[in-house]
Amino acid sequence: MATVIPFKGIRYSPGAGAMNLLITPPYDVINEEKQEYFYQLHPNNIIRLEYGKSYPSDTEADNRHTRAAAVFSRWLKEGILKQESSPAIYLCQEKFIHEGFEKTRSSFICSVKLEEYEKGIVIPHEETIPKHKADRLSLMQACQANFSPIFGLYVDPDGTVEKAVSAQMQRDPDINFTDEDKHHHSVWIITDNSVISNVQHFMAEQRIFIADGHHRYETALAYRDWRRKLEKAPLEEHSYDYIMMSLVSLNDPGLVILPTHRLVRNNNIEAEKMFSLLGDYFNLEIFPPGEDHENLNFFMNALKCGSKQDKKTEAVQHKSTIGLYTGKGALCLLTLKEAITLPPYAPAGHSPVWQKMDVSLLHYFIFKKLLSIGEDKWTDENHVYYSRNEDELLSLADAGNYQFAFFLNPTPIEEMTFVALNGEKLPQKSTYFYPKIITGLVINIL
Secondary structure: OOOOEEEEEEEEOHHHHHHOOOEOOHHOOOOOHHHHHHHHOOOOOOOHOOOOOOOOOOOOOOHHHHHHHHHHHHHHHHHHHOOOOEEEEEEEEEEEOOOOOEEEEEEEEEEEEEEHHHHOOOOOOEOOHHHHHHHHHHHHHHHEEEEOOOOEEEEEOOOOHHHHHHHHHOOOOOOEEEEEOOEEEEEEEOHHHHHHHHHHHHHHHOOOEEEEOOOHHHHHHHHHHHHHHHOOOOOOOHHHEEEEEOOOOOOOOOEEEEOOOEEEOOOOOOOOHHHHHOOOOOEEEOOOHHHOOOOOHHHHHOOOOOOOOOOOOOOOOOOOEEEEEEOOEEEEEEEEOOOOOOOOOOOOOOOHHHHHOHHHHHHHHHHHOOOOOHHHOOOOOOOOOOOEEHHHHHHHHHOOOOOOEOOOOOOHHHHHHHHHHHHEEEEOOOOEOOOOEEEEOEEEEE
16 A cells, blocks of 8 residues: 655754744645735745746746746755755644634654555545646756645554654654744654654555645656656656655544635526526525625524524534525525435436535536536636635625625535545545645655
């Protein structure tokens, strides 16, 4: 199964600056405003490597990727970045507040052998967007490194890895800081061969599910093949046959999944016709308009429960339920009718579990079947826009930028792993694992 190895990571030296000023989230959640913020935060911030600025004057020889390579080289020469003297794995703990409770998520960063999906060792669960992979490949080719670990999951109900590394955590962490979101990070650098061997032995029997970083993983496969062709490399392993991952147990109590909501534009369908189309397949529960969206929290709680709470029994029942906003303050819950047989809408070969998942119903039935918004438009912001911010979705719908906002519950981890093991993929942005694995703790040279 999975092959994991230690690696000589490259880290910021103590004199580079405070760690909370040097890190960023992964590139895919950084917009232009946040990019500028990280540029101004510190001259050594990892943003200059992970997601540098582009300019109208950019050329093939001078662009954000070539500039990243130049900065990377300079930081190594100046000692801002330094490579470990011994191969290591990196044990990480992140403490954060979620829904009023403190949670702790544990992970370890290592190097994982790249495997084609068909082998069933590293398993995806989401579709990817080609243009993002092209951008990441260009960066990897220029810098010959990966700056941001892929977020992977493995099954460990008995806490085998935690037990293997627990003694290492009795000492003070090698890295210890609190980031701007008030998440506390502790990192222990583990070079003990016996500890690493125990982790490797356990992981050799495991599959790895990609939680976050599908684009980066597929880019790493493309980079590996590019290097092999370029160098006419023999069959023995090279560093580019591996990719840096941050691995979290599926059984970790700190594992949190959040939803990503959608806005859509289809000028051929008005709200009244939308309700008519949906009424044949979903029970519609209208929430009265509220001034300044004052009923949003009540609505989101009802969505989480699957329907409004029964005031007599206070009983709730979770079903396939999607939230809808059509503007002017009106919110609606769409709950799939139990007895309904949906007309054919899914690509052939998908399991009943996949077909009844909220995100599958939304994309393949509501978007594609009812609204004629096909897969080719799901990555085009002129048609579909993705956001986790409920207030942003309501504001954009009220302003007329989009017609309909759809709200989702988080994808259950059990459903995600079931369809992944079944060789199925969900639409892009079906899961949002919170918090994101930060960029800047360690760099993997290729």
